[in-house]
Amino acid sequence: MLTTIGDISARVGENVRLGVWLYNKRSSGKIQFLQLRDGTGFIQGVLVKKNVTPEVWESASGLTQESSLYVEGRVRADERSPSGYELDVTSIEVIQLAEEYPISLKEHGVEFLMDHRHLWIRSPRQHAILRIRGEITKAIQNWLDEQNFTLVDPPVLTPSSCEGTTNLFHTKYFDEDAYLTQSGQLYMEAAAMALGRVYSFGPTFRAEKSKTRRHLIEFWMIEPEMAFVDHEESLRIQENMLSHVVQHVLEHCQAELKTLNRDISYLQNVKAPFPRITYDEAVDLLNREGMEFTWGEDFGAPHETKIAESFDRPVFITHYPADIKAFYMKPDPKRPEVVLCADLIAPEGYGEIIGGSQRIDDPNLLEERFQQHQLSQEAYGWYMDLRKYGTVPHSGFGLGLERTVSWICGLDHVRETIPFPRMLNRLYP
């Protein structure tokens, strides 16, 4: 019966058996310190030569980095340990003596680490990030489930573009052309008309030659879509969901945030409501701050960073010009040149983490948009049907998981937020 390191605090004074890997070892002539990890945490095993059998001492002496083993010993609370606990090792059963491990404890370059991503994820920092990613996913799904959303899975293989803008990954579907999805949104609109409040959680693909710290070729999105919900209510749902996620991580991932040296004072402010400014106000703000920007352009990364600097929590930018947004967004009835949409910009220069809008519900207007954007009736007929058979006001948004993880963890690149990143020059491992 194995104990896990994560549960060790409840086993002080007891003899336990752990299945572990050797992360590091320090030794002197008569005492050895084994840094052990089992996926749930890290603990130091201690062997004093005069207190263990010669066999145990010898097998410890021969251990190499990342060797796999079962250890038995007594759990002891110790103030000298960063985790507060140590294990006095009494027995070692080597499963495998590992070959020389490529990743030493000294510094490494990005290329080397990415080539060894399958091993790199064992290190404390990567371990902490992936644990936080898991908790973020859990918090989002728990919150949406509590709000009576239904999880719906849109297709990954699609016949055409959802938005018609970005480059898609092309593949064959027997004799037809097919593409990997870049967004499940249009399908989620159909699902919302069937189930009311729905969300998808899955991978999306963009064949863009983007090469920055905020871009992946394959990334994960959460896309809620809600019938009978207008733009304003959608914003309230977004800010409440994200507040819940951040507070959940602060509560459940203290050790991981500490491993990452994350300054959590930036995160403690992240509580609804979030500030809202219109696109017009954002343009004024940029001009006041000395950045040249003309109405009608889209914001670039430096603009988003500058806007975010004026706020202590994520900020919504609303009412963008219709011309720079997707065809399905509903125009503001009071001002048809702008649409009922919002991008949520994270603090500290992390950029856009949510994009959302109220959707066009009027069949005639949608028809008009199809013609303007030269979208074929053949490909989008089913989407048009949603407006013919009981159309209702509805809204939705998409949250980029990796950018959210990157921001909450305080990372400088999204490549560390996903186990095996797919990037412009990276398909291996």
Place this chain on the structure above:
RNA sequence: UCCUCAGUAGCUCAAUGGUAGAGCGCCCGGCUGUUAACCGGUAGGUUGCAGGUUCGAGUCCUGCCUGAGGAGCCA
């Protein structure tokens, strides 16, 4: 696609156009509280590839390859 920078030992990096080096890791030895432990020793090289200039190129020139950061696009 464009702009900028970089490729030297397993890793991280040095080396005026003149004998290719250090730290870490591996291996051997030492050390009873180490925190990327420390101390001593051994081994380890087609300087990204192909040309060119030169008495002589890791170093200068040209082309290519690979990677990094950024732009555009986006989440």
